[in-house]
Amino acid sequence: MEPLEGSFVGTTSSEEDDPFPSVKERRIPICIFFRNARLILKFDELGREIAQIALPAALALTADPIASLVDTAFIGRIGPVELAAVGVSIALFNQVSRIAIFPLVSVTTSFVAEEDTIRSVSSEAQESECLEACSIENAENKELIPQNESSDHLSESIQISSFKVSKFDQMPRRRHIPSASSALVIGSVLGLLQAIFLISAAKPLLNFMGVGSDSPMLTPAQQYLTLRSLGAPAVLLSLAMQGVFRGFKDTTTPLIATVAGDVTNIILDPLFIFVFHLGVSGAAIAHVISQYVISLILLWKLMQQIDLLPPSFKHLQFGRFLKNGFLLLMRVVAATFCVTLAASMAARLGPTSMAAFQVCLQVWLATSLLADGLAVAGQAILASAFAKKDYNKARETASRVLQVPDFF
Known part of the structure; x- marks a missing residue:
């Protein structure tokens, strides 16, 4: 009797390493939602790995909308006109930012996870070669040394070999990840361009959003948008660094940095x-x-782990980022256009309607980003699995991260 489709019972190593999905999954792609469905909430090795990445990532993603919700509460005490003005400015700022942010972060996470996995495998191979060379050297010394002197010399040889291995282990652990350096350069440049664009075109953009020259929202909206645009370089740079940490499967560091920044915002x-x-x-x-x-917290932590400066300009991967980020850019524009259009329509209805829209939007954002933590986990694990050619883990990860939201 053959085992059930997708079951681990009775599978061989060749089946687990098969890079191609089963015939049933190729013909009916929706079957991936039901692959090993009984393991949805199983806290096995894969489940723990997903949870360790997804939970901090989800908390970090929701921290900023929650801080914006607190901003909304404070600004709402000034008056509905100011709240409406800030709502229009935030919608406009977010539309421009997300066009660059999400493709940059998503591509960075995948590239860094792939390169870090390849580097780790190569490093393990080099360490194994070093240990093997030391063992061969000890064996040769034992054969060459006379019997009466062998014990003393062999002990000394072992100490020397141990010193070599410990020296290898103590070598600088800062990693060279070209895609990380590329992401930081691209994020900084895009942030500067965004700041220049929003500051110089603030009034026309607000007019396009429905805030006319005679509207009481225009002055506070222009003030808020101009000043907030000064933080655009920090926003894109910090999110690029978050993409790097996610590629390392470290979502705790971005969470700590985000919470520290949001607490600073709430206090100030x-x-x-x-x-x-x-x-x-x-x-x-x-x-x-x-x-x-x-940004400063993430940069400080990142400098301890990787070499931010590439050996030369040719090691930067601008072409690779542009090629893979273009399709993601189109998807983000389509997804965020609806929210921006809704904000524009609400602004045309007046300050009261726009103020109500801003409150509802921040509440929705604070709760809707929870599922994105699973996306971050899936992205990092999939990139690492494909780099190791572990196609079975890639299939299981895809099934698990797709099934969990459906279960809840």
């Missing part, structure tokens, strides 16, 4: 808005400072 908001009486400008300044705090 009432200080700038109500104590210094800066209004919406104070809220924008607090947000910009929090973004630079996040």
Whole structure:
């Protein structure tokens, strides 16, 4: 009797390493949703790996919308006009940012996971060769040394070999990941371009969003958008670094940095808005400072793990990023266009309607990004599995991350 499709019972190593899906899965792709469905919530090795990546990633993704929700609460105390103005500015800022952010972060995560896995496999092979060479050297020394002197010399030889191995282990562990350096350069350049674009075209863009020249929302919206745009380089750079950490399957460090930045924002908001009486400008300044705090923390941690400067310009992978990020760019534009269009329509209805839309949007964002943590986990694990040619793990990971949201 043949085992059930997708079951581990009775499978051989050749079946597990088969790079191609079964005939049934090729003909009916929806079958992947039911592959090993009984293992959805099993806390096995794969389940633990997914949870260790997905939970911190989900918390980090929801931290910023929650902080924006707190911003909304503080700004709402100033008045509905200011709240509506900030809502239009945030919608416009997010539309421009996400066009660059999501393709950059997604591509960076995959590339870094692939390169880090290949580097780890190569490093393990080199260490194994070193240990083997030391063993051969010890054997040769034992044969050449006379019997009465062999014990002393052999002990000395073993100590020397042990020193070589320990020296190998103590070599600098900073990794050379070309895609990480490329992501940081691209993120910095895109951030600067975004800041210049939004600051120079703030008024026309707000007019296009439905905030006319005679609207009471125009002045506070322009103030908020101009000041918040100064933080665009930090936003894109920090998100590029988050993509690097996700590629390392480390989502805890971005979580800590994001929480630190958001706490800074929440503390500075009432200080700038109500104590210094800066209004919406104070809220924008607090947000910009929090973004630079996040970037500095991530940069400090990243410098301890990788060489940020590539050996030469040719090692940067701009072409690879542009090629793979273009299709993601089209998807992001399509996905975010609806929200931006809705904000534009709400702004045309007046400050009250726009203020209500801003509150509802922030509440929705704070709860809708939870599932993205699974996407981060799946992306990192899949890239690593394909780099190792572990196609069975890739299939199981794809099934698991697709099945968990459906279960809940």
